[in-house]
Amino acid sequence: MLEKMKLEWLSNIRGDLLAGTVVALALIPEAIAFSIIAGVDPKVGLYASFCIAVIIAIVGGRPGMISAATGAMALLMVTLVKDHGLEYLLAATLLTGVIQIIAGYLKLGSLMRFVSRSVVTGFVNALAILIFMAQLPELTNVTWHVYAMTAAGLGIIYLFPYLPVVGKSIPSPLVCIVVLTAVAMMIGLDIRTVGDMGELPDTLPIFLWPDVPLNLETLLIILPYSVGLAIVGLLESMMTATIVDDLTDTKSDRNKECKGQGIANIGAGLMGGMAGCAMIGQSIINVKSGGRGRLSTFVAGTLLIIMVVFMDDWIKQIPMAALVAVMIMVSIGTFSWSSITDLKKHPLSTNVVMIATVIVVVATHNLALGVFVGVLLATLFFANKIGRFMVVKSEPSNDNVRTYHVVGQVFFASSEQFVESFDFKEVVDKVVIDLNHAHFWDITAVSSLDKVVIKFKREGSEVEVVGMSAATETIVDKFGVLSDPKEVEKLMAGH
Amino acid sequence: MHKIITCLDGSAFSDAVCNAGIWAANKLNKPLLLLHALEKENVAAAEDLSGAIGLGARSSLLKEMATLDEQRSKLALELGKEMLSSASLSAEQQGCEQIEKTQRHSDIVEAICDLESDARLIVIGRSGQGNKQDFKALGSHIEQVIRQVHTPVLIANKDFAAPKSFMLAYDGRETADKAVKRIIEGGLLQGMTCHLVTVKNKQSGLMEKFKATEKMLRDSGFDVKASFSEDAIFAGLMDYKTNNEVEMLVMGAFSHSKLAQAFLGSNTLKMIENTHLPMLILR
Numbered sequence: 079m080l081e082k083m084k085l086e087w088l089s090n091i092r093g094d095l096l097a098g099t100v101v102a103l104a105l106i107p108e109a110i111a112f113s114i115i116a117g118v119d120p121k122v123g124l125y126a127s128f129c130i131a132v133i134i135a136i137v138g139g140r141p142g143m144i145s146a147a148t149g150a151m152a153l154l155m156v157t158l159v160k161d162h163g164l165e166y167l168l169a170a171t172l173l174t175g176v177i178q179i180i181a182g183y184l185k186l187g188s189l190m191r192f193v194s195r196s197v198v199t200g201f202v203n204a205l206a207i208l209i210f211m212a213q214l215p216e217l218t219n220v221t222w223h224v225y226a227m228t229a230a231g232l233g234i235i236y237l238f239p240y241l242p243v244v245g246k247s248i249p250s251p252l253v254c255i256v257v258l259t260a261v262a263m264m265i266g267l268d269i270r271t272v273g274d275m276g277e278l279p280d281t282l283p284i285f286l287w288p289d290v291p292l293n294l295e296t297l298l299i300i301l302p303y304s305v306g307l308a309i310v311g312l313l314e315s316m317m318t319a320t321i322v323d324d325l326t327d328t329k330s331d332r333n334k335e336c337k338g339q340g341i342a343n344i345g346a347g348l349m350g351g352m353a354g355c356a357m358i359g360q361s362i363i364n365v366k367s368g369g370r371g372r373l374s375t376f377v378a379g380t381l382l383i384i385m386v387v388f389m390d391d392w393i394k395q396i397p398m399a400a401l402v403a404v405m406i407m408v409s410i411g412t413f414s415w416s417s418i419t420d421l422k423k424h425p426l427s428t429n430v431v432m433i434a435t436v437i438v439v440v441a442t443h444n445l446a447l448g449v450f451v452g453v454l455l456a457t458l459f460f461a462n463k464i465g466r467f468m469v470v471k472s473e474p475s476n477d478n479v480r481t482y483h484v485v486g487q488v489f490f491a492s493s494e495q496f497v498e499s500f501d502f503k504e505v506v507d508k509v510v511i512d513l514n515h516a517h518f519w520d521i522t523a524v525s526s527l528d529k530v531v532i533k534f535k536r537e538g539s540e541v542e543v544v545g546m547s548a549a550t551e552t553i554v555d556k557f558g559v560l561s562d563p564k565e566v567e568k569l570m571a572g573h
Numbered sequence: 574m575h576k577i578i579t580c581l582d583g584s585a586f587s588d589a590v591c592n593a594g595i596w597a598a599n600k601l602n603k604p605l606l607l608l609h610a611l612e613k614e615n616v617a618a619a620e621d622l623s624g625a626i627g628l629g630a631r632s633s634l635l636k637e638m639a640t641l642d643e644q645r646s647k648l649a650l651e652l653g654k655e656m657l658s659s660a661s662l663s664a665e666q667q668g669c670e671q672i673e674k675t676q677r678h679s680d681i682v683e684a685i686c687d688l689e690s691d692a693r694l695i696v697i698g699r700s701g702q703g704n705k706q707d708f709k710a711l712g713s714h715i716e717q718v719i720r721q722v723h724t725p726v727l728i729a730n731k732d733f734a735a736p737k738s739f740m741l742a743y744d745g746r747e748t749a750d751k752a753v754k755r756i757i758e759g760g761l762l763q764g765m766t767c768h769l770v771t772v773k774n775k776q777s778g779l780m781e782k783f784k785a786t787e788k789m790l791r792d793s794g795f796d797v798k799a800s801f802s803e804d805a806i807f808a809g810l811m812d813y814k815t816n817n818e819v820e821m822l823v824m825g826a827f828s829h830s831k832l833a834q835a836f837l838g839s840n841t842l843k844m845i846e847n848t849h850l851p852m853l854i855l856r
Contacts, residue, residue: 100624239623249624325635327613327642359626366634367622411626 086141090370097369098377101144101360103252105131105382106393107404108360109147110272115212116152116352117159118167119276123147124386125283126171126351131379133342134356139334140319141372142326144360145342146379149209150314151307151353153443158303166300168288171347173297173304178312178340187332190316196428197452198317199417200435202358204448205314206413207440213402213409216270223267224399231258231403251404258400259392272401273394280390282383283349308340309446311355315339318356325365359408427459465491468516470499474506481510484549489519493526502533509534514545517552524550576606576673578688579696580681583656586698589733591660593851594696595667596735597727601760603693604671607660609653610684611646611676650676682717689724694761696727699845715845719854725755726854733851736820738766742810742844743786745776752825752855753786757793761853767795768819772802772809807843814848822852 105127113123127146134145159167181187217224231254238250262269272278290296319330335356343353364374386393421429431452439448468486475481480501488496511530518524527543534541579594581587591607598605657674664672677684685695697718719726739762743749756762767790771783780801787799798817802809814822824844845852 096622100622104624235625236627239621239625245623247622249622251624321631325631325638327638359630362626362630362634363624365638366626366630367624407625407627410628411630414631415628416632 086372088371088373090368091373093368094371094373095377097364097367098374099381100249100367101364101369101374101378102381102385103249104360104363104404105144105146105378106386107251107255107396107401108149108357108408109382110275110393111212111401111405112147112149112152113352114275115149116155116167118164118352119278120272121277121279122164122167122350122352123152124279124351124382125349126346126354128379128383128386129283129346129349129351130342130354131375131382133345134338135372135376135379137334137341138338138372138375139331139336140322140356141330142361142364142370142374143315143318143322143330143335143356144364144375144378145315145339145354145356146360147346147352147354148311148314148357149212150205150310150445151355153208153212153445154306154310155303155352156443158300162299165289166296167352168347168350169290169296170300170303170307171343171351171353172288173300174307174311174353175340175342175344175347177304177308178343179337180340181308181312182333182335182337182340185333186312187316187336190313190320190332192457193313193317193449193453194431194456196424196432197435197449197456198320199414200432200452201313201317201439201445201449202412202414203417203432204436204439204445205358206409207436208443209405209412210409211440213405216398216402221269223269224397227258227262227267227269227397227399228403228406231255231400232406234258235403235407251407254403255396255400258403259396262397263395267397270398271394272396272398275398278390278393279383279386282387283351285348286350288347306444306446307343307353309449310444311339311343311353312336313445313449314358315356318358318361321358322361322365325362326370359411362411427456427463431456431459461489461491465489465495468492468496470496472501478507479510480504480506480508481512483512483514484516486515487517487519488523488526488549490522493522496523497526497530500530500534502537505537506539508540508542510542510544512544513549516545516549518550519552521553524553575693576604576688576691577601577694577696578606578608578685578692579660580608580610580685580698581656581660582609582612582681582698583652584698584700586700586729586731587656587660589729589731589851590696590698591663592733593727593729595664595669596733597694597696597761598664598669599667600763601693604673605664605669606673606675606688606692607657607664608684608688609657609674609676610681611649611653611678612680613678646678681714682721685718686721689722692724694725694727695722696729699728699730723856725759725761725856728845728852728854730849730851734820736765736851738768738819739821739823739853740768740770740810740814740817740819741823743769743771743783744774744806745771745779745782746825748825750782750786752823753789755855756795756823757789762823763794765795765821767797768813768817769797769799770802770810770813771800772804772806774806810844811847814850820850822848822850823855824852825855 109123109127110120113120116123130145130147138145155167155170158170217228234254234257235250238253239245315335316332319332319335323330339355346352346354417432434455435448435452438451439445464487468488471483471485473481482500531541531543577594577598579590581590594605653676657676661672661674677687695718697715699715715728741752741756743753769787769790771779773779783801787797790797800813802813804812822844
C-alpha cells in the first residue's frame with residue numbers, strides 16, 4: 079500500500095512539478111472558456127477545475143491524467159443553467175457524482191470495451207468541432223482587432239515552440255496570453271475581456287450546499303442532466319485513461335477512476351463548481367511535459383487556484399481573443415486528423431460509425447447520444463458481418479438420404495439465411511443435419527432449427543439432428559471456456 | 574516447487590545474490606533459475622514544456638515515447654543478457670548442473686509472483702539498482718516480496734560466503750513454530766550450528782515451548798546453542814547476534830496482524846534493515 083502510494087506520488091517529483099505547472103497555466107484559460115460555454119461565471123469553472131484536479135489526484139485510478147472542468151460536460155449543462163440557474167447546476171453536479179460512484183461499484187468501467195475505436199474517434203472529433211464552434215460567438219460581429227489578435231495568438235502558440243532554448247521551456251499558450259493582454263492594455267483596445275464574462279474568484283472556494291428545494295420536482299429537473307453528465311464524464315475519462323495508458327505503457331484502474339470521478343464531482347458541487355471529467359488535451363500536455371504521477375495533477379489544481387486568486391485583477395484584463403486562440407489550439411489538438419486520411423483506408427462500415435457519431439453529436443450537442451448511436455451502429459455492423467460467417471453444405475448419400483453440414487455462427491442475424499439454406503423441395507426419405515461444426519448463439523437460432531425440422535417433417539422426411547449438444551453449448555450466457563484449453567479446443571473446432 | 578529463483582539486477586548486491594543462489598542450489602541440489610526483471614522506470618522520457626498541442630499531437634507523442642522506450646529496453650535487455658550469462662558461467666564453475674536464465678518485463682515483485690509456483694527459494698538483494706548505497710536504505714521491493722510471496726526468501730547482503738551458523742529468533746508464536754518446522758524439513762540449513770534465541774515476551778508458557786523447540790532441533794541433528802534473554806526484543810536479538818559469531822539470520826516473517834504492521838512496523842523489517850548478514854525469511 080504505502081509502497082504503491084510512494085510510487086504513484088513521489089517517483090517522478092521533478093517531472094510532475096514542471097508538468098503540473100504547465101498544465102495549471104493551460105487550465106486557466108480552458109476553465110474560463112468552458113464556464114463561458116456553460117453560461118456561468120468563470121469562477122464556477124475555475125473552482126471546479128481546482129476541486130476536481132486535487133480530488134482526482136488523490137482518489138483517481140489513473141495517475142498522471144488531468145481532470146477538470148471540461149467542454150464536453152459544459153455543453154451538456156447549457157440548457158439547465160439557462161432554464162433553472164446555477165444552484166440547479168450544482169445540485170446536478172452532486173447527483174452526477176453519486177451516479178458515477180454507483181457506476182464504479184457496479185464496475186461499469188469495463189463496459190468501455192463495447193465502445194469501438196471508430197466511436198472513440200468520432201467522439202473526439204465531435205468534441206473538437208463543438209469546442210471550435212463554441213468559440214464562434216466571440217468571432218462574430220466583432221471588429222477586425224479581434225481577428226488580428228486571434229491570428230497573432232495562434233501564430234505565437236504554434237511558432238513560439240520553434241524558438242531555440244526558451245521555446246521548449248515556456249508554455250507557448252501562456253506567452254500568447256501574456257503578450258496579447260499586454261498589447262491590448264498598452265494600446266487601450268476596446269475589446270471584450272475575461273472580466274466582461276462574469277465574476278472571477280477572489281477567495282478560495284467555500285463549502286456550500288446547493289440552494290435548491292429538496293423535492294421530487296428538483297430531482298426530475300436535474301436527473302436527466304445528471305445521467306447525461308455522468309455518462310459523458312465517464313466516457314471521456316475512460317477514453318483519456320486509455321490514451322494515457324498507451325502513452326506511458328502502464329495500466330489504470332478503471333473502476334477506481336469511475337468512483338474517483340464521482341467523488342471529485344461531489345467535491346466540486348459542494349464547493350460551487352460545475353461538473354467535470356478527464357481532459358484529453360490536458361492529459362496529453364501533461365504527459366508531453368513529463369508528468370507521470372499523481373503529484374502532477376495535484377500541483378496543476380493547487381497552482382491553478384493560487385494563481386487565479388492572487389492574480390484575478392490581471393486575469394480580468396485578458397482579452398477574449400487570446401482565450402479563443404488557446405481554445406482553437408485545444409480544438410485542433412483534440413481533433414484526430416489522421417481519421418480523415420484513414421477514411422480512404424478503412425472499410426465503409428467503420429467510416430459510417432465514426433461519421434454518424436460526429437453528426438449526431440454536432441446536431442444534438444450531446445456526446446452521450448452520439449456515442450449511443452455509434453455503439454449501436456457498430457454492433458449492428460458487427461452482427462451483420464458475423465452473420466455471414468455461416469455456410470450450409472450438403473451432400474446426397476445413397477438410399478435417398480441427404481446430409482446437411484452446418485458450419486459457422488447461427489444467431490439472430492444469420493437465422494434467416496440458415497433456414498433458406500435448406501432445400502425443402504427435394505424429395506428425400508431422410509435428412510441428416512450435422513451441427514458438429516456450428517455454434518448456436520441464441521434462442522433465435524434454436525427456433526429456426528425447429529422450424530427447419532418441422533418443415534422437413536411436413537414434407538414427409540425423417541429428420542436426424544447430429545451434434546446438437548455441442549452446437550448449443552454457446553447459448554448459455556457465461557461459458558468459462560477461456561480458462562480451460564480443452565474446452566477452447568472443442569469450441570473452436572471447425573474454425 | 575523446486576527452483577532456486579535468484580534475482581539479479583546488476584546492482585552492488587548482484588554478486589552476493591548470485592553466490593547465495595549458487596550456494597542454495599548446490600546445497601539443496603535444485604535447479605538454479607537466474608531472473609532478471611526489466612523494470613519500467615516511472616520517469617518522464619521527453620520534456621517538452623511548450624504546452625502546445627498541434628496536429629496529431631497524440632500519435633506523434635506516442636511514437637516519440639515508444640521509440641525512446643524501445644531504445645532503453647533494448648539496452649537494458651542486452652545488459653541483462655550479459656549479466657545473466659556471466660552469472661550462469663560462474664554458477665557452472667561452482668558446480669551447478671541445472672541453470673536456467675530468464676528475463677521478464679515487469680517489476681521484480683510481479684516477476685517473482687509469476688514464477689513463484691515453481692519456486693523452492695527466492696534469493697534477492699537487500700536493495701536494488703535504484704538505491705544509493707547507504708547501509709540502512711532497504712530496497713522498496715523487499716517488503717512487498719516478503720508480504721506477497723509464500724516461498725522462503727533469502728535476502729543477500731554484500732559479500733555472501735557460505736554460512737556455517739545461523740540464528741533463529743523464536744517468539745513462541747505460530748509463525749515461529751512454522752519456521753522451526755520448515756528448518757527441520759527443508760535441507761538448506763542442515764549441518765549448520767543453530768543459535769536458538771528467545772527474548773521474553775507476554776506469551777505464556779514461552780519457556781516450555783522454547784525448551785521443546787530446542788530439543789526438537791537437537792533431535793533433528795542440529796548443533797543447537799540456545800539462549801533465553803529478557804531484554805527488549807530488538808536489542809536482545811541484535812546483541813546476541815554481535816556477541817556470538819552468527820553468520821546468517823533466520824526468521825518467520827511478520828508475526829503482527831496486517832493492521833498492526835502498517836502502523837507499528839515490524840521486527841522483521843527492523844532486523845532486515847539493521848543487519849549486514851544474509852537473512853532467511855520463512856513463511
